Amino acid sequence: MSRSPSFAQLGRGLFLSFVLVTFAAPAAFSQTSTGSIRGYVKDASGAPLGGAAIEARNEQSGVSRTTNSQPDGSYALPGLVPGAYNLTTRHIGHTAQGRRVAVQIGASLLVDFALQAGAVEVAGVTVQAAAPTVETRTSEIATNVSAQQIQNLPTPSRNFLDLAALAPGVTVSPDFVNLGANNITARTFTSGAQGPAEVNVFVDGASLKNDLTGNGASGVAGQDASRGNPFPRNAIQEYRVITQNFKAEYQNASSAIITATTKSGGSVWSGDAFVTYENKDLVALDSITIAKMAKDTNVKKPDYTRYLLGGSVGGPLIRDKLFFFGSYEGNYQNRANIVNITPPPTGTFDSLDAVGLKNFNGNITSPFRETLLFGKLTYNKGSHSTAELSVSNRHETDVRDFGGGIAFQSAINYRNNMLTSVLKYNYFSGAWLDEASVTYTNFKRNPSPNTPGLAHRTFGASPSKNNNNFGGADIGSNLSDQDFTQKGIGLRNNVTYTGFHGGGDHVIKAGATANFLTFDINKANNDTPQFFYDDTVNAGQSNCGCAGPLAYNYRVPYQVQFATGDPLVNAHNAQIGAFLQDDWSPSSRLTLNLGIRWDFETHMFNYDYVTPDTVRNVFRQYNNDPTFLPAPIDTAEYFTDGTQRHKFYGAYQPRLGFSYALDNENKTTLFGGWGLYYDRSFFDVSVDEKLKLRRPLWTVYFADPDSAVRPGQVRWDGRYLTNPAALDSLVTTGQTGGKEVWLIGNHTKAPHSGQWNVGVRHAFGDVSVSAAYVGVRGYDGFVLYWANITWKNFGTPTSQCCTFLGNQHGFSNIIVSSNAVKTWYDALQVQIVRPYKRVGNWGWGGGLTFTSGQRSVQGNDNADDELAFPQPQFIVKHPTNDEKSRVVANWIVDLPFAYGIQFSGLMTLGSGPRYDVGGRFSPNSWVPGGFSPPQYPFIIPGAWAYRDVDLTLTKDFPQFGRGTLSVRVDVFNVFNFQNFTYGGTPTPTGLLSDGRRVQIGTDFSF
Structure with a gap:
């Protein structure tokens, strides 16, 4: 909703006051x-x-x-x-x-x-010597991942985000091998009931937020469609996962955050190098694939190799003054997909015989290449100030999305390039600490055809002749060419003051941020024309206006789809933020965390967008016509002359917490908190508001070779397949489909959440145990829906989906935005942590988390969905990813009496998410969350639907000079558990993880 001028003035005044306070002080960090x-x-x-x-x-x-x-x-x-x-x-x-x-x-x-x-x-x-560090006096729900855990716990792909699963309530997407090249699981993490878009990651204070793409895919730049890693793991010293009650200094996240710090060079030169290896012989097939191979001899185990390698070095350039650290990691994979097109017998269709579909078959490599680089200089100016300059670079290519009936010609080359540079300066004097940074980021996401310049031909399955088994095929270039670039310069300044002692001790912190972003978008979707062929075609597919079906027999396409028009969009956005927080200790036992944050954006959406007259005229005439729309659109909300979209000044976020020690030794602490947390919607969503009209998707229908050309059709000409100019000329003939209209609300809100928790924490010597209730409510989730599609008799015994209104008067669809999505999360979270401690020649550490929770969503099917079909009001509150119980355990043990051998592991057990019985499109038989998956024994009989145990054995050989050589064996899913997905019945439909995988490697350090 719009804000009054008084709110706008208050927001500006708050920001300006912080600018005067913080930027007037010496420069500081973020x-x-x-x-x-x-x-x-x-x-x-x-x-x-x-x-x-x-x-x-x-x-x-x-x-x-x-x-x-x-x-x-x-x-x-x-x-x-x-x-x-x-x-x-x-x-x-x-x-x-x-x-x-x-x-x-x-x-x-x-x-x-x-x-x-x-x-x-x-x-x-x-x-x-002191006992391992155990933090008891915090109101946050937070988990620290130590350097020992990062180095020694088994993780399949060295993605440092994997260990975020050690935090209660956090789920990390798996690193799949058996999915193959055309089914990529994006490496993301989620917390509670919210999707992966609502998280944020900070590395050395620099935000890796994806501000441009993904609306539901990932809040971390570069991870929305990638199997790669966002940052070199050997450059991460440690990180902290905060799932609840994080302080006012953190922004752009309504779910969990990760804050990480990188390694620095020390007073002595040191370094390391490593290499690990996997291939297909070290990966067990899952039972679903084994069953397919038994039925079809053409299904083979695909080739696969992967090398993970890297190294780091750090030390003094000027003793006690200037230090250097640098690292490199490479992820080089060759997966193979089997292209297996089975055309009809020769002579069945002469036109298909001429294409030569069998020539596209084979076991074809899908290469993935990722290079990660990091460098850092640390300057110790004196006892009062330090400075740092760091640069990280990620380069990634991934040729994929082919296999089965899709030829290698149709593969996409998915490129990711990320550059981040951070300059920091800290100054400490007496009770004052100033921290400042300047950050430059350049995130580039560029999926494009791997084989450009070829028309795309889609051959439909043919069940009509000789009972053949032709399942269809796709050849030619990938359809779309995209290039999303997000560049930004960030200025941040924090000031901390510890000299105020009124009513107790205070740590007062104030800060301001200003991020200046540029978005450059090339969204050439459907740039490659797609020609559709089939043997028999019904009347709707060919637009013939006849009874049909028609015998095309693959001789000519029955339709083609392609887009024309300018695909380029450029925009600028400024993100302004300010915060004030006070960690106030009225006594040595009680600490109150009091904070407030305010955020503002100048161009979160197209605030200056003008609704075209072509759209206005159609709605002016037909908005109340039930053959056009089931219900009229509120044009005052969705039409704008460039001045009616109001920028949101109301993102005030109070954040409160407390911790109270029940004893003088601070062993037992009560803690709790409440706060509001704003995220942002993604600019890419509103880009289509312009592009769908400026760059429409055309559909041209071709007549059956044996029939006359009917109205709405054209006669096929072979030039259309190879001559873009000839194809473009069809747009001017009027024999094309309509444009799609996207309508974004003038008062679209930023998604946000309310979070609260209360719990108790106790230190048993080196072991910390905590238990807490946490609650999260997500509001104003952004979603798009079809205004021209509705439900028949929704909420009645005759309810049925759906009614499609095709009379759109020149438009193909009417897509409308909504803030109707809500989420619910309630959980009991228990955590036991014993930090790794080495005494003499051996040591151990470990942890255990237990989460019992409920997750629900309303307004779309899943929290990370961008589209709600047909409309959000028809998607009632229902469970989503609703796993009742999950246990995650980790351990690192130096085996006694086995010199130089370390045993570490990671165990994940889950009761499994509830699945729907039936589908919501048949509401009379739909039971949301009505099916619990079969559960199997492990430690506890019949308790788990998901079971995974990963183990690592590391052997250190005797030192020679300053060097140490070690060998390492990782076994993932050591018991080869089959973790299935289900469709509401006991019959598995897919997989949640790979079978057993073995990885071997070696490390050298000095």
Whole structure:
């Protein structure tokens, strides 16, 4: 809805005030890619010690940060680079103390000191070893993924997003091999009931948000249709998955976020290199494929090889001042798809014999190539400031989407190119911390025909002659050529102040962001003409206006579809944000997290779009005609003269949280929170509002060679197949179909969610256990629907889908936008974490998460669907991906009495999502979520529909010099469990994972 001028002025005023506060200060950084240490310094009796000197020295770089305790004994060291620190405290008249602590990304570590009276020590302080870091005093629902887990846990493709599954409520799409080249599972993650578009990932504070494409496919740039990795894993030091109650400094996500920090060079040169290998002999076939092979000897196990390789190196360029780190990873795959076209026997159709369809058959390679590069310079200016410059680059090609009846000619080459550069500067003085960054991003998504310049021919199946088994075929170039480029420059500035102590201790943080984006789009869909052939064609397919069917016998096409017109769109967008948050501790036990965020965009949609007169005139005459539309369109909402679309100034997002320690040792903590979180809709959705009219999809009908040309048809001419100019001339004859109209609402809202949680957390020594209830409600999800298609007698015993109104007066379809999508998520989440700890020659660590939840959606079939057929009001609230129970366990163990061997694993067990019985297009027999899949034993009898256990064995050989060589064997789905999908009956319809896979590799480090 539109906002009054007062709201607009308030939003502008809030932003300007933050600009004055933050940009007037020294330059600073953005999102939390750092951690902090807080605590109290007291004497042996518990009295506070003010003026104590606290120093945190980074073990890797040698960089130190210092501060002094306040009169109440409190101290704070925000903005610390994650890693191991030697933390020391000194106070006149007391014996100094030292501890070794691990600072985690996004975490606030509570470290208290009780100093004993004693003489002033001049000698160095002995640093005491500390237990693994366990964060108890946070209101967030967050999971930290450590460097040990990233390095040692089994993941099939080295995608660092895979381990986000360690967080309760998070699901990561699998890395499939058996799906083949024409069925690619995009590597994405989701949380709760929302789709993958609502997440966000921050690497060193730079957002990898997909602001342009995908509306439901992925919120991470480059992942909406890719099997690749967004970032080199060997450059990631650690990351944090926050699924609930993340603070006001994070933006553009109404679901979960991941914030990661990259590695830096240290005071000693070090590095590593690795290579792993898989092939088809190391991958077990699933039972569905085995059954197909038993029935059809033409079904073969496709060829497959994959190499994952890479290396990294880091160290000092100038001792204690300038450090370098660089990494490379490559993902090189050759999968094969079998093209198996079985044309009718020779002589059945002379025209098909001339095409030579069998010549397109074969076991054909589908190559995937990905190169990931990262480089970083870190400059330690002194004890008060540091600077970083990093550059990452991703280059990816993927030739795919062929096989079966689709020839290799029709393959698409899916290119991904991503460039990110970040310049950061941090300044720390007394109670002030300034963090600033300038970010440049260039994300390019370019799927295009692998073999361009050929007309596409689609041959329909032929059941009419000699009972042949011809199942159809496609040859010629892929239909579409697309190029989406999202470029941006981001300015961010955060200021943290710890010197205010009114009513307790405060960590006050304020920040402002400004991202200037450019969208360049080439959306040449259906640029390749598609000619349709068949043996017999009904009257509707040929537009003959006759009784039909007609015997075309593949001699000529019965229709062709192609698009003409300008496919280019260019736009600029500015994303402005500001936040203020206060971590207020009225006492040493209670911390309140109080924050508010505001976001605004200048061009989230086509605000200056003008509805063409051609559209206005048709609706003016026929809007109330029931043969045109079942119900009239609100033209005041969907028509605009360029001034009626109002920019949304109301994205105010309060975020509140608390944590309360029940004991003085902070072992048991109650926590909870509530907040509003806005995402954004994707600009690509509104692009079609222009392109569908400017670049329509034409349909030309060709007459049967044995019949006269009827109205609405043209006579076939062989030039149409090879001469684009001859084909384009048909557009001017009027013998073509109509244009499609897309209508985007003037008051389209940004999707957002309300989130809340309450729970308890307890530390049993090194082990942290937490249990929490979480709730999420998603609002204003964006969806498109068909206004010219409706339901017959919806809500009555005679309900039936659907009524298609074809009298569109020159238009083929009327597509309308809606904010009708809602989601629900309620869950109990239990988490047990024991960070890896090494004592002597062995160590271990592990974790377990249990999620029991319910997920529902209303307004579309799935949370990530862009289209709701036929209209969202006919899609009632129903379960979606509604798995009742899921358990994820992980472990890393140095095997005792087996020198140099480490055993690690990842286990995922799920009760399986509920499936619908029947279909919603037959509502009288439709039972949403009425079928629970069969469950099988593992540890617990008859409990799991999904079972997966991945194991890794690593053997380190004795060191030679500074070098260490190791070999590694990964076994994914070690028990070869068959994880099926279902269609509402006990008969499996597909797969959720591969069978057993074995991967072998070697590592070298120094």
